[in-house]
Amino acid sequence: MSEKTRFGHVGLIGRPNVGKSTLLNAMVGEHLAIVTHKPQTTRHRILGLVSEPRGQVAFIDTPGLHRRRDHALNRRLNRIASDTRVGVDLLVLVIDATRWTDEDELAMSQACSFDGPVILAFNKIDLLDKRDALLAKTAELSQRHDFAAVVYLSASKRNGIKDLLDEVFARLPQGEPLYDPDLFTDRSERFLAAELIREQLMLQLHQEIPYGVGVVIESFEREQRRIVINALIVVAEDRHKGMVIGRQGQVLKRVGSRARHAVAELLGQPVHLALHVKTRSGWIDDDASLDELGYAR
Numbered sequence: 583m584s585e586k587t588r589f590g591h592v593g594l595i596g597r598p599n600v601g602k603s604t605l606l607n608a609m610v611g612e613h614l615a616i617v618t619h620k621p622q623t624t625r626h627r628i629l630g631l632v633s634e635p636r637g638q639v640a641f642i643d644t645p646g647l648h649r650r651r652d653h654a655l656n657r658r659l660n661r662i663a664s665d666t667r668v669g670v671d672l673l674v675l676v677i678d679a680t681r682w683t684d685e686d687e688l689a690m691s692q693a694c695s696f697d698g699p700v701i702l703a704f705n706k707i708d709l710l711d712k713r714d715a716l717l718a719k720t721a722e723l724s725q726r727h728d729f730a731a732v733v734y735l736s737a738s739k740r741n742g743i744k745d746l747l748d749e750v751f752a753r754l755p756q757g758e759p760l761y762d763p764d765l766f767t768d769r770s771e772r773f774l775a776a777e778l779i780r781e782q783l784m785l786q787l788h789q790e791i792p793y794g795v796g797v798v799i800e801s802f803e804r805e806q807r808r809i810v811i812n813a814l815i816v817v818a819e820d821r822h823k824g825m826v827i828g829r830q831g832q833v834l835k836r837v838g839s840r841a842r843h844a845v846a847e848l849l850g851q852p853v854h855l856a857l858h859v860k861t862r863s864g865w866i867d868d869d870a871s872l873d874e875l876g877y878a879r
């Protein structure tokens with residue numbers, strides 16, 4: 583790459599469910615971060631790389647900032663979310679163009695106190711039939727903070743992605759890429775596999791159950807023509823175990839088959855996936871279990 587390339591870390595912030603992970607995936611071009619219609623899907627800091635001739639952006643997707651502080655996992659998630667601002671060159675504040683809530687205020691105040699440029703990104707504009715409200719909201723928020731740029735996106739339809747990338751690149755410092763341009767994340771294949779299994783569990787389970795589910799990869803072996811994965815699903819209450827398994831094992835079977843496809847597609851190889859379920863009572867409020875399951879403190 584030439585001397586004029588740019589490099590920087592860029593944090594994606596916003597309340598749960600605004601589409602941060604969808605946006606990360608759209609920019610990186612891989613199903614890297616898991617996405618569901620439920621708030622609080624993302625539980626980790628996930629780095630996604632965009633490498634181009636003009637430079638490299640390391641995007642950081644984190645859990646959405648939320649108000650619940652009722653157990654140790656939730657407190658950890660908010661800490662990861664708050665730390666997104668540390669060490670980044672630029673922030674993208676993602677909001678849902680159709681809805682503004684108290685939790686958006688939290689994210690807005692984080693953006694306002696950031697000591698660097700912030701790009702305001704209205705997402706989900708495909709759901710709007712009229713643009714008037716969008717312009718009014720843009721004017722209102724621009725009065726509260728001097729945003730470096732404002733973009734209008736549909737992450738799920740991949741509209742506006744190039745505009746956002748142009749705005750980001752234009753504001754990054756000059757520098758050489760820090761990460762190998764062939765990589766799209768710094769996360770391991772094991773981690774990505776565990777997340778894709780958790781994505782299917784979140785999609786297939788209802789009410790509060792998905793929030794008490796964790797996934798641990800017990801073994802991950804590359805054979806000549808396939809990857810063999812054994813994964814353990816941990817539930818926080820014994821009565822949830824039956825719900826994860828389902829009648830005649832139907833739920834677990836569906837989770838396994840969909841996750842297997844997703845992992846095979848991401849890793850580019852056929853996958854054999856075996857799932858087991860175990861109860862670990864109250865793990866979401868137990869620091870030792872959270873450490874063991876890989877949740878950052």
Ligand SMILES: Nc1nc2c(ncn2[C@@H]2O[C@H](COP(=O)(O)OP(=O)(O)OP(=O)(O)O)[C@@H](O)[C@H]2O)c(=O)[nH]1
Nearest residue numbers: 599600601602603604619622623624646736737738
């Ligand atoms: N219609 C529409 N839906 C979108 C768009 N972007 C994301 N979504 C949907 O919004 C929901 C939440 O998306 P996520 O990407 O998981 O949101 P998030 O901000 O990462 O959420 P957390 O991880 O919980 O903080 C999913 O159902 C997405 O399919 C969009 O541009 N248009």
Ligand SMILES: [Mg+2]
Nearest residue numbers: 602603623624
């Ligand atoms: Mg997310």
